[in-house]
Amino acid sequence: MDEFMEEMNRIVNCKYCGRPTLYGELTWLNGKCMCPRCYKKEREKEDGDDNRRDTQMARQSLPG
Numbered sequence: 001m002d003e004f005m006e007e008m009n010r011i012v013n014c015k016y017c018g019r020p021t022l023y024g025e026l027t028w029l030n031g032k033c034m035c036p037r038c039y040k041k042e043r044e045k046e047d048g049d050d051n052r053r054d055t056q057m058a059r060q061s062l063p064g
């Protein structure tokens with residue numbers, strides 16, 4: 001268990017932004033291992049189309 005905790009608290013550099021990140025904070029997305037910042041960016045990229053659609057729908061429901 002201690003070894004596991006040590007592994008989680010090891011600092012590694014994110015492959016994508018190069019920032020030092022706790023190993024335990026790395027997240028897998030689409031087969032890639034990235035820090036929370038890059039994960040958020042990737043998710044925003046993926047959700048971008050949906051957000052645009054929502055905005056369009058919101059605009060259509062407005063009067064005028």
Ligand SMILES: [Zn+2]
Nearest residue numbers: 014017035038
């Ligand atoms: Zn990163």
